[in-house]
Amino acid sequence: MDAPLLSVRGLAVDFRTMDGTVHAVEGVDLDISEGETVAIVGESGSGKSTTAMAIIGLLAGGGHIAGGSIRLDGREISKASENELRGIRGRDIGLVPQDPMSNLNPVAKIGTQVAETLLAHGLANRQNVSQKVVEALEAAGLPDAAKRAKQYPHEFSGGMRQRALIAIGLACKPRLLIADEPTSALDVTVQQTILDQIGAMTRELGTAVLLITHDLGLAAERAERVVVMHRGKVVEQGPAKQILEDPQHPYTQSLVKAAPSVAVARLQPDVFSAPSPDASPRGVESPDGALSERSETKRVERAEGESKPASATASDNIVEIENLTKVFPVRGRGEDFVAVNDVSLAIPRGETVAIVGESGSGKTTTARMLLKLFEPTKGVIRYEGKDIASLNRADTRDFRQRVQPIFQDPYSSLNPMFTIERLIAEPLEFYKRGSGSDRRKRVRQLLDDVALPQSMLRRYPSELSGGQRQRVAIARALALSPDLIVCDEPVSALDVLVQDQILRLLGDLQREYGLSYLFISHDLAVVRLISDYVCVMKDGALVEAASSEEIFTNPRDPYTRRLLASIPGNELNIA
Incomplete structure (x- = not known):
């Protein structure tokens, strides 16, 4: 041998x-x-x-x-x-590292960073390096590579930044x-x-x-x-x-x-259940903007005799989005970039709506408009029936306590100068929740909830693995006990065991407190496990929206069928 x-x-x-x-x-x-x-x-x-x-x-x-x-x-x-x-x-030996944000130079163009690798190893010269850079980016699946080579990392989506790293890793063959x-x-x-x-x-x-x-x-x-x-x-x-x-x-x-699998149904009643046995909330809106009544009986019923959360009421939505559009002006170009185009959907109270789609499809931009991090170009977002664009300062402060994010990248969303204890306690301190001892107790409880040992309290983010950092980000989002959590790829950095724990934790919290989730993900197996409804986005538009069961068993749009066919290990049915 x-x-x-x-x-x-x-x-x-x-x-x-x-x-x-x-x-x-x-x-x-x-x-x-x-x-x-x-x-x-x-x-x-x-x-x-x-x-x-x-x-x-x-x-x-x-x-x-x-x-x-x-x-x-x-x-x-x-x-x-x-x-x-x-x-x-x-x-x-080439390397494709895990985190695109900490491994790309934020002040250097993407093409320059690929070129450095080629020039350092003598695989290109000043005359042909530009063409070699474009070839490397195209090989990594980056569309319009010549234009992208002239852009900076902050102008890329998370997936596009990862593809740039892959181009660098493969450039020298x-x-x-x-x-x-x-x-x-x-x-x-x-x-x-x-x-x-x-x-x-x-x-x-x-x-x-x-x-x-x-x-x-x-x-x-x-x-x-x-x-x-x-x-x-x-x-x-x-x-x-x-x-x-x-x-x-x-x-x-x-x-x-x-391991999650699209072959299995949504997590069962012991993990996810309804906020009310008589609730029949309206579902997501169809792409044509018409708000449809739920077409099926709620699949998971609250156990008999279990009390109904105070926040849950029958047939209502915690969020309603109508004709949402976001246009970004692009310097040096004659046309603007339409990131979100006329999207309408609703999030029923106490349920989970997932948005899926390729990188750059507009799903994260939609989530950030809901969080009031981006202002919509057109359209309306209503939270508890109120247009969030019209909230005054006091109402906005209350809104930000009740709607919390879990961002995709735990490396950039955690302050590297804070200990883990301070990171989790920060929202409690900002909103003056409880005494100092109450906050410390709450922080320790949250660490237990996300399966982190108490010894982590004095550590810094740089001393944690990627999955551990994401768990800290999740604990921080849960600190204020919000009504709605916007989850932007919250388990993408986690191994399957911790992923399973976090999904079950989110399910337990939803059952106990009637929480609602907007779940942004590219992992369709995870979406299958946790979502009540699924919205499929492509090029900024909503192409299909239906119950999770219908999307995964009877997808109508060719793009949705292509997404499902691309899931790795789907045929192996490991679950």
Whole structure:
């Protein structure tokens, strides 16, 4: 048998902290052959990203390789100097990091950042670098690449920024590509494009791929072998199909059991239930603007004898959006950009409405107008029957307590200078909720709710994994006990076990307090689990809106059918 391209033996990684040494990775063995795709899966903090960063020599401050061997094509690189590693990075080992905002230079154009990689490794010169940049961006699935190359990261959506990172990682056609959650911010159709591109490289160039992911469907569909990590150790590894269809280790079994799937129905009554047994609220509006009555009996009934939340009333909507349009002026162009075009929908009280669509479809812009972060160009948003554009200062202050966001990117939405305790307590302090001791008690309760240990209180966001940061963001949104939560990709950064916990937490809160959710997501399997209604957006317009059951079992629009067909692992039915 040929020697593997990458061979890791007994890898140990330690981090020096104020509380002592943390053994983040212990005794990891891993092989990747030429042209092979290997996926490492595991919950947030399991050591999968740390293993990948150790291989490429990019461990965070305080981290170091404490033992073991890393061989690339027979060459030991675990003790390589920084100069030697610079020669390896990019040309031999490419990297697609997890977070686009902290890995793209905010003051440099996208094309400039791709060009830097090509020029540094001698793969382009000043005469042809512009064309090479466009080719790299097109290969990563970025439309209108020549124009996009001249734009800055803040002008891109989250998915577009992730595609720019993928372009940088693939630009030098490396022998090994480390992809750390490369599609976590992408909708399913673009995800498919990117993964198809990576697959084409594997076949045509013999490029190997180390895929770090919490998406078991993606791992099952795209990897030949799967490595399962838990608490810094490899607990199981083998062929992908075998691992996912017949897991042997209890931890692997729990991962597979928690994985969402479009094949399963919405979470059952013990998790999600109605705010009232007699409630029959109106549903989402159809694309033509007509508000339709709910066409089916509520699928989940409140248990007999359970009290009805005070906020819940029969047949009403907490939010009604009519003919909403948002136009952004674009400098240097003769025409403006229409981000949202004549969208109408309603959010029934105590229920979940999901908006799905590709990156750039307008779903996040719609959510931000509801949050009063953007002013609509046209149209009306009513909260509790009141036009939010007409709210005075006192009413706006009350509105912002009752409507809370959970943003997509936990890296940019958390102040890096605040401890976790201060971050969660900040809204309580701002609105003067309770005494100091009451706030501290509430913060600890919220940490328990989102499955974080009390030891996190004194830490800073930089000391947490991506999934842990997102859980902090969710805890902060829940601090004021709002009536409506606008969730913008709230579980996209979470592994399946924590994702399952958070979805069940949101369900428990909805049942107990009659909460309403607007859920923005590109993960249709998650949407299937939690939503009562689904609105499908494309190019700023609403193309289909119906109950979740109808969307997933009888989609009418060709675009909706294409979205469903693009879900990774759909055919494998892991749930």
